[in-house]
Amino acid sequence: MKGIKEIRSRIRAVQNTAKITRAMQLVASSKMRKAQQLVTSSRPYMLLLTEIAEKISQLNPKKLRHPFFERRDVKVRGIVVVGTDKGLCGAFNQNILKFVRTNVAAGETVKFITIGKKATQLISLAKCDVIAHFNVSDRSEYYELTPIVEFLKNAYLTGEIDSLEIIFAQYVNPLVQAPTVCHILPMLDFGNELERLRQITHTDENEIMDDPRPTIIEPDIASVVAMLSQMLLSQNIYRIILEAKASEHSSRAVAMRSATDNADTLSKELSLEHNRMRQSAITGEIIEISAATGNL
Amino acid sequence: MSPLRRPPQRPKNLQIGENAMPLLLKIVTPIGIALERSVESVVLPAADGEIEILPGHLPLVTIIQPGELVAKVDGPREYFAIDAGFAMVIRDSVLVLTDESLNINDDDLAEIEKAEERAKRALEDARSRREAMDPEEIRKLDAKVKYQMARKLAKMQH
Numbered sequence: 001m002k003g004i005k006e007i008r009s010r011i012r013a014v015q016n017t018a019k020i021t022r023a024m025q026l027v028a029s030s031k032m033r034k035a036q037q038l039v040t041s042s043r044p045y046m047l048l049l050t051e052i053a054e055k056i057s058q059l060n061p062k063k064l065r066h067p068f069f070e071r072r073d074v075k076v077r078g079i080v081v082v083g084t085d086k087g088l089c090g091a092f093n094q095n096i097l098k099f100v101r102t103n104v105a106a107g108e109t110v111k112f113i114t115i116g117k118k119a120t121q122l123i124s125l126a127k128c129d130v131i132a133h134f135n136v137s138d139r140s141e142y143y144e145l146t147p148i149v150e151f152l153k154n155a156y157l158t159g160e161i162d163s164l165e166i167i168f169a170q171y172v173n174p175l176v177q178a179p180t181v182c183h184i185l186p187m188l189d190f191g192n193e194l195e196r197l198r199q200i201t202h203t204d205e206n207e208i209m210d211d212p213r214p215t216i217i218e219p220d221i222a223s224v225v226a227m228l229s230q231m232l233l234s235q236n237i238y239r240i241i242l243e244a245k246a247s248e249h250s251s252r253a254v255a256m257r258s259a260t261d262n263a264d265t266l267s268k269e270l271s272l273e274h275n276r277m278r279q280s281a282i283t284g285e286i287i288e289i290s291a292a293t294g295n296l
Numbered sequence: 297m298s299p300l301r302r303p304p305q306r307p308k309n310l311q312i313g314e315n316a317m318p319l320l321l322k323i324v325t326p327i328g329i330a331l332e333r334s335v336e337s338v339v340l341p342a343a344d345g346e347i348e349i350l351p352g353h354l355p356l357v358t359i360i361q362p363g364e365l366v367a368k369v370d371g372p373r374e375y376f377a378i379d380a381g382f383a384m385v386i387r388d389s390v391l392v393l394t395d396e397s398l399n400i401n402d403d404d405l406a407e408i409e410k411a412e413e414r415a416k417r418a419l420e421d422a423r424s425r426r427e428a429m430d431p432e433e434i435r436k437l438d439a440k441v442k443y444q445m446a447r448k449l450a451k452m453q454h
Contacts (some may be wrong), residue, residue, distance in 0.1 A: 038327075041326075041327050041328040042326045042327070042328075044324050044328065044329050045324050045325060045326045045393065048324045048384070048391055048393045049382075049393060051384070051391075052357060052382055052384050052393065055357060055384065055386075056357060142326070146433065146436075211355045211386045211387045213354055213355055214354070214355070215354070215355035215356065215357060215386075216354055216355065216356045216357070216358075217356075217357050217358070218342060218343060218344060218356065218357070218358035218359070219343040219344050219358070219359065223343070223359060224357060224358075224359060224382075227359055227382070228382070231382075235326075238326075
């Protein structure tokens, strides 16, 4: 049986922990809102970019000569795994790792690129081939992605990888973040993507642009395609990283919420025990005193 | 960028009704839709020089350079500084896709100069760094400087 003093100091410690986890929960949920807002506000941009890509690809599919748009035999799959830099976010990274395992068949050659320290640790522990790892801060500024995009582009163009997929946790609701795989390269079909984007941005049928007249391309199709492919690649990666960040923060907010709840329950139990011990000590003293007076 | 002189105001076009502006101009940036409104015509800083889009223009997809976009409306015309990107003209809609867009009318000259300074310094840093910088990166920084300069020029003119 512990003494009253020990219990008192434990109560204090537990309450302090609860304060910290509560603060972390608030921080995580505000960061989540910010990331989500960024995702939502970048949607019209993504939609227009995809519309332009679709327009160009409909025009002259034959002239669309760019390695990003051409199918090739996949000998080496390139998979980007987006995890977190810090822990304390529940089973977030483990779920992603599990998903990676189910997604990769035995005997396949896969090269991994990881984003986030925890993802790097887990993937290399699983004895997978990690060719590069990057970190993205919570502010997720666009320029932080430049080295990542450059690296992926070069790896793809030099043939180090033959496809580019990204595995990340898609935000579904505060409690559910579903690990998802998203195919980035080669970009073969803009139609599906366009449909998806139109659905989430609630674009009306009559807003959809179509013009039967021939389209002029300026200055020439090659430079438009070159610029377009670059922008599509970086925008896609940017969007996915923002979504992954939103999921991470929401997962952390939930984890911290339950940590706070646990700490509160624990501190209640402890103070109950503390009170009980104090009461029994008092009772003991009263018995002693009354016994002593009875003896007199 | 060639300095664009402000042409004399045209008399009001009487054939077009007050509310019937024939072109829809939409400027879209990664942080949202910067502008969506009806206009009479749009001047775009296209890759091969400035082009003016009037209603009934053929469908067009063009690369745009950092520069000045002029929206002509029935009244004061509006000037926007825009970054590099794309413009798509389709069915009397002008859709501009750019990384940044600012309405020059509510822009502050001192702030522009600061931003220009920052962009220039970043470019200098990149050039003076010992390890060879990626040429693509230099090109991007250069575009940023151009954008800020275009912003300043446009502001000083109007």
